[in-house]
Amino acid sequence: MTDILAMPFHDAHHRPLSPLTFLPRAAAIHSDRPSIVHGTLSWTWRETHERCLKLASALRGRGIGRGDIVAILAPNIPAMVEAHFGVPMAGAILNTLNTRLKAEEIAFQLAHSKARLLLVDREYGETVAAAVAAMASPPLIVCIDDPLYDGAAPPIGSLDYETLLAEGSADAPWSLPLDERDPIALNYTSGTTGDPKGVVTHHRGAHLNALAQIVTWSMPLNPVYLWTLPMFHCNGWCFPWAIAARGGTNICLRRVDPPLVIDLIAAHGVSHMCGAPIVYTMLIEEMTKRDRAIPLQVQAMVAGAAPPSAMIAAGERLGFDFTHVYGLTEVYGPAAVCVMQPEWMARPVEERARLMARQGMAMIAQEAMAVLDPETMQPVPADGRTIGEIMFRGNAMMNGYLRNPDATAAAFAGGWFHTGDLAVLDPDGYARITDRSKDVIISGGENISSLEVEDVLHRHPAVLHAAVVAKSHERWGEVPCAFVEMREGQQVAADDLQIFCQAHLAGFKVPRSYIFGPLPKTSTGKVQKGILREAARASNRE
Structure with a gap:
């Protein structure tokens, strides 16, 4: 031996x-x-x-x-x-x-x-x-x-x-x-x-x-x-x-110019494409306007946000076959896939969309994807209720963060890569994200650090405190929403903050709305972003 x-x-x-x-x-x-x-x-x-x-x-x-x-x-x-x-x-x-x-x-x-x-x-x-x-x-x-x-x-x-x-x-x-x-x-x-x-x-x-x-x-x-x-x-x-x-x-x-994309799909017999839900929504709108479907079925990989049922229903009718994937830059992009089970096709599109919106299971290049308790590093039960953190381990994994050994060590603590995404494990073994533990907003497939936007807002001389959270958006999935507390005796209009942010941030990172007033804080002075997220949701309903 x-x-x-x-x-x-x-x-x-x-x-x-x-x-x-x-x-x-x-x-x-x-x-x-x-x-x-x-x-x-x-x-x-x-x-x-x-x-x-x-x-x-x-x-x-x-x-x-x-x-x-x-x-x-x-x-x-x-x-x-x-x-x-x-x-x-x-x-x-x-x-x-x-x-x-x-x-x-x-x-x-x-x-x-x-x-x-x-x-x-x-x-x-x-x-x-x-x-x-x-x-x-x-x-x-x-x-x-x-x-x-x-x-x-x-x-x-x-x-x-x-x-x-x-x-x-x-x-x-x-x-x-x-x-x-x-x-x-x-x-x-x-x-x-x-x-x-x-x-x-x-x-x-x-x-x-x-x-x-x-x-x-x-x-x-x-x-x-x-x-x-x-x-x-x-x-x-x-x-x-x-x-x-x-x-x-x-x-x-x-x-991405929808009329051109539709023409290219037809002219070249496109078989595969990828994108965020907003990309497919734009294409569906264009095809609906033209009253035109795709000549041949296109395999369409989608990531960045959960695909809505209306997009899935309309896309399937017009020739897209969707595959929902999940991942992060640290794992080379898609590292998990919500594998479509044949029996799902018999279900109503709303139910199928709910199943397809999950993050699923690890792709073949990963040794494992798990939902673990970040404190004990033990798997959570597959009950669809107990919250843990999605973690990966495998060969398609970054070496680390350049010139940032502390962040690298934290990301790999316990022998797993910590995604920062909070999830539950459904009884069929598919992971389903419930929230993000890190303050990242995903807008049209682009990642936005809320702290980066907050840093820019804090540079404005009239701003005392600023907090940025995700606000749902029909077209982009999420957009930044800024909560701003002014310095005593200072006033600034939302338009002025918009111009200020546009001078320092890429356009997709600029907040779409500004809500003024004292920020809710804990007894230790930490901003309660959960309350702000609820306020952002409430502003959408108004």
């Missing part, structure tokens, strides 16, 4: 897991099949492979390699797909930036990550110029001049993306990471502090989670995937890599 356990590892049977291996395979098997379509432009998998090799070679030629950060600020364009391969093929780490951020937010993330190079779509050049102007050591700027950009913004920087690619060679060698736990990506997420945390993910997890998405969807060969989900969100839930693994086609999209 000891002999069989003592057999050594060899390169022939033990190679680092990395989603980068999906690209040369796609180029070999699906060489002449379309890899990327962008308007009237298209590339094959052989061409995409060559362009990614050139990008990797060019980055190495500029001294960028293992451990270096390359950031990108761009919509869902071909360069975004290429960066998901070319950057880590150079040994570097890809940091996808949220296109909705303000200059000061981008400056913080670039400085915190110590980014060496920033790829930026021309549309966001003005924002980047303002961001790097405030930085002591700004990264090298490379401008992406997308042919489908129809705005008037001038190019930024002295180097453009195609020139950078021309510096590289498709014949230059590249290698897999020295260790499959080497970082592949850095994503910033809203947390319980004002500044976002940098989530460091690794090659092994990206490889496994990409395969998990394929298995979850039973994705066939050569799918046609429409990029309605931003690739800056958790690396597009690992789908840039998953689509390569299946030799599929990436239909790129600068922004």
Whole structure:
């Protein structure tokens, strides 16, 4: 028995897991099949492979390699797909930036990550110029001049993306990471502090989670995937890599424009897409307006908020087959799925929507997802009533938070990743979120730290105390609602606070409503957010 356990590892049977291996395979098997379509432009998998090799070679030629950060600020364009391969093929780490951020937010993330190079779509050049102007050591700027950009913004920087690619060679060698736990990506997420945390993910997890998405969807060969989900969100839930693994086609999209999306679905025979409920609601409204259904059924993954029954009913009638998933940036996006049981289809749509809205069970790349008592770390009973915290354990899990060992230790306390989401376990074993223990608002699929918004409000000279909670919204799911207590003798209008917040926050983070008055506090001075949440709900009913 000891002999069989003592057999050594060899390169022939033990190679680092990395989603980068999906690209040369796609180029070999699906060489002449379309890899990327962008308007009237298209590339094959052989061409995409060559362009990614050139990008990797060019980055190495500029001294960028293992451990270096390359950031990108761009919509869902071909360069975004290429960066998901070319950057880590150079040994570097890809940091996808949220296109909705303000200059000061981008400056913080670039400085915190110590980014060496920033790829930026021309549309966001003005924002980047303002961001790097405030930085002591700004990264090298490379401008992406997308042919489908129809705005008037001038190019930024002295180097453009195609020139950078021309510096590289498709014949230059590249290698897999020295260790499959080497970082592949850095994503910033809203947390319980004002500044976002940098989530460091690794090659092994990206490889496994990409395969998990394929298995979850039973994705066939050569799918046609429409990029309605931003690739800056958790690396597009690992789908840039998953689509390569299946030799599929990436239909790129600068922004979600419902008429264009409907036309693209029909023109390209789109088979798969992802998004928040608001995306599907907009598409359903457009199709209803046109009195038009989708020619072929589209597999539609939805996350960010529970899908409402009206959306499910209308979407199914018009050709969407919904799969509800749940996850966080720390677990590469979707890490749990509410698996549709065949018998649910016979139930009324309202009942089916209630069942589908749950967070479900762990995807295959996770060892386990559990609802545990955070104090005892014991499982709660599956009674649908006892509240615990959703926790994950498995291989598709971040390395930790960049330069934040305390937050990393707290997140992994007890050998599990603590999501901060409070839930119950239903008798069928499916988890169902009841509340969030951390003050994060999810609006249209975007995470908003309430403390970040509060920090901005507290900068206003007339504000003594501010507290921000989620308020339900028919279109966006949740929006920030601000409760403001003024300094003695000071007055300020809601419109003035709105303008102030707009100057310091991305638009989606700005509160939609302001309620003035003393904030309810405990005997120790802590703001009672439960009371404020109820007040926000009451204001919706008025």
